[in-house]
Amino acid sequence: MIQIKGSMMSVREDAQVLDATIRDGGLVNDFYFEDAFVRALYEMNLAAGVDYMEFGYRADKRQFSVDKFGKWKFSSDEDIRAIVGDNDTDMKISVMADVGRCDYKKDIHKKSESPVDMIRVATYINTMPEAVAMIEDAADKGYETTCNIMAVSKCKESDLTYALEMLAKSPVKAVYVVDSYGALYPIQIRDIVHFYAQGLEGTGKLVGIHAHNNQQCAFANTIEGMSVGASMMDGTVMGMGRGAGNCSLEGLLGFLKNPKYDLPPVLSFIEHYMLKLKEDGVVWGYDIPYLLTGLVDQHPRTAIAAVKAGDTKYLDFYNEIWD
Amino acid sequence: MIQIKGSMMSVREDAQVLDATIRDGGLVNDFYFEDAFVRALYEMNLAAGVDYMEFGYRADKRQFSVDKFGKWKFSSDEDIRAIVGDNDTDMKISVMADVGRCDYKKDIHKKSESPVDMIRVATYINTMPEAVAMIEDAADKGYETTCNIMAVSKCKESDLTYALEMLAKSPVKAVYVVDSYGALYPIQIRDIVHFYAQGLEGTGKLVGIHAHNNQQCAFANTIEGMSVGASMMDGTVMGMGRGAGNCSLEGLLGFLKNPKYDLPPVLSFIEHYMLKLKEDGVVWGYDIPYLLTGLVDQHPRTAIAAVKAGDTKYLDFYNEIWD
Numbered sequence: 001m002i003q004i005k006g007s008m009m010s011v012r013e014d015a016q017v018l019d020a021t022i023r024d025g026g027l028v029n030d031f032y033f034e035d036a037f038v039r040a041l042y043e044m045n046l047a048a049g050v051d052y053m054e055f056g057y058r059a060d061k062r063q064f065s066v067d068k069f070g071k072w073k074f075s076s077d078e079d080i081r082a083i084v085g086d087n088d089t090d091m092k093i094s095v096m097a098d099v100g101r102c103d104y105k106k107d108i109h110k111k112s113e114s115p116v117d118m119i120r121v122a123t124y125i126n127t128m129p130e131a132v133a134m135i136e137d138a139a140d141k142g143y144e145t146t147c148n149i150m151a152v153s154k155c156k157e158s159d160l161t162y163a164l165e166m167l168a169k170s171p172v173k174a175v176y177v178v179d180s181y182g183a184l185y186p187i188q189i190r191d192i193v194h195f196y197a198q199g200l201e202g203t204g205k206l207v208g209i210h211a212h213n214n215q216q217c218a219f220a221n222t223i224e225g226m227s228v229g230a231s232m233m234d235g236t237v238m239g240m241g242r243g244a245g246n247c248s249l250e251g252l253l254g255f256l257k258n259p260k261y262d263l264p265p266v267l268s269f270i271e272h273y274m275l276k277l278k279e280d281g282v283v284w285g286y287d288i289p290y291l292l293t294g295l296v297d298q299h300p301r302t303a304i305a306a307v308k309a310g311d312t313k314y315l316d317f318y319n320e321i322w323d
Numbered sequence: 324m325i326q327i328k329g330s331m332m333s334v335r336e337d338a339q340v341l342d343a344t345i346r347d348g349g350l351v352n353d354f355y356f357e358d359a360f361v362r363a364l365y366e367m368n369l370a371a372g373v374d375y376m377e378f379g380y381r382a383d384k385r386q387f388s389v390d391k392f393g394k395w396k397f398s399s400d401e402d403i404r405a406i407v408g409d410n411d412t413d414m415k416i417s418v419m420a421d422v423g424r425c426d427y428k429k430d431i432h433k434k435s436e437s438p439v440d441m442i443r444v445a446t447y448i449n450t451m452p453e454a455v456a457m458i459e460d461a462a463d464k465g466y467e468t469t470c471n472i473m474a475v476s477k478c479k480e481s482d483l484t485y486a487l488e489m490l491a492k493s494p495v496k497a498v499y500v501v502d503s504y505g506a507l508y509p510i511q512i513r514d515i516v517h518f519y520a521q522g523l524e525g526t527g528k529l530v531g532i533h534a535h536n537n538q539q540c541a542f543a544n545t546i547e548g549m550s551v552g553a554s555m556m557d558g559t560v561m562g563m564g565r566g567a568g569n570c571s572l573e574g575l576l577g578f579l580k581n582p583k584y585d586l587p588p589v590l591s592f593i594e595h596y597m598l599k600l601k602e603d604g605v606v607w608g609y610d611i612p613y614l615l616t617g618l619v620d621q622h623p624r625t626a627i628a629a630v631k632a633g634d635t636k637y638l639d640f641y642n643e644i645w646d
Contacts, residue, residue, distance in 0.1 A: 004510070007510075008508070008510060008511060185331070185543070185546060185578065186509055186543055186546070186547055187327070187330075187331060187546075187547075187550055188331060213539070215542065215574055215577075215578075216536070216539055216541070216542050216543070216571070216574065217542065217543050218539070219538065219539050219540065219543075220508070220509055220539070220540050220542075220543030220544075220547075221543075223508060223509070223510075224509055224510070224543075227510055238611075248539070248614075250611070250614060251538055251539065251614060254538075254614065254615075254618045255508065255538075255618075263641070264638055264641065264642075267611070267615075267637040267638040267641055268637075268638045270611060270637055271635055271636060271637050271638060275635055286609075288561075288573070288590070288593060291571075291573060291574060291577065292577075292590075295577045295578075312594055312598055313594060314590040314591075314593055314594050315587055315590040315591045315594060318586070318587065318590055319587075
């Protein structure tokens, strides 16, 4: 049996919350957030006691056109600085760098020249060597780093063991369990977090969790991952994120007992900023097609297309994704 | 540590599913379902392999006007028979009888004269003696019975211990953990199910679970309750139920590994019947006010009123419910 850390009455002092609204939420509006929105979100996160705020991807402009995406697809130091100044606060700033989609040697500058504190390297299990190279590069430049191994529901234990061995020797601060397809249930999340924690035992490295809501388990999986030792948890406001979205930040902060966290700023932000996005037709959140791709452990792209097209022939959809 | 029963690869042969769409869903449309809907739902449940279908409450017509509620508020034997005939199938039929709201001596007839198989007695913890009297009456008349102890998040362990002792001596078949306010998290559900199972140990009585989705834990709580030994699980199609709704039947059947369950009939029913309800303006499902009443462990009535009124002043709402 896996040991439970803490209880409903106690504070897990090691637990830290990362707001990924701009980054995962950006996947549903092509990163077109207005500056006023991003600035208000930054102020909200400060007021709510959030530990890290993520400002999007640092994508390679040779691969992705600046005409087709908002600026948070690229999250330059300059654009972040325009929002946060020198970010002279207790909250840290992160960006995500995808293996194969980030010209990291050129586009990630020295920490001393950047408002960013942490680089989160996102990778599939088969590109771990490049992920480690990116982590080493970022660490050399002075950043905290994480490795976010995507689609963990598809990973073999033997490959994960190897990946964790590589990461144990790297300068990475935390390794994330990423349920990209929203395929996993709490019982599985507990096992995987435990597996990560054992693989990293004695290194001082942390385990993180990033969940998707295809089967309405994003929040439950996040707190269950935490209950067995994960200590970096991703949330997004109203769960804004690709497809069925993520663990909601408001649910997560409401759950956490640490008095440093404060829910009212998030409720106020939802009222004044998030509802407007919904009114403007930005669509995310649980729906039947996402349940079905989650159930069969697939990328949500077919479900996203079905929801966008208003296709409610759920039975046909289910039959097609089994093919 | 609480022992986990089964695994993701195995079938829990003891697990049974109850569809409560008409009963809990009826709370959001005052039980006005068309006969064609109820008949199609019955056929769907048969095709999906569901173990029990619940046909609403058996409310006392002296207390509730037949002019203000659809017939499934009262679920007479005649009305059920008009849908199911003699129900010559493997699926069983249940109705719910609320303590204090059911003239059970008169309105619950002998099993031999009724298409109903099981009477579910719903009670708060402080009316356990009447609940037990109702259970004994129904058992004497030939029915299976359950006791659904509502608002378990508000119950003291000492009172629950006493209630379980009373029920252990009664003819009840199963005792339900009912998270009426959607206040509980998986870690708590596991403890409570374990507490029930220990209290009923050696009696052969089952533990059931009925969850609400205020904090998006209805499905996760249901399968986590099952993982530690609950074997009667309530679901509703699309989670239709009071306020934030329930555990979705489609999520639950998708999760269960027993080949007797079949998801496609549920998907087809959603397409052809449930979407119409939504289009017609019947409202249920997760929303911020439900999160907040769940967080503070309150009845969702204020949240239902806020959602109905389209009130999105979430911060004011949160401040008010703390008062």
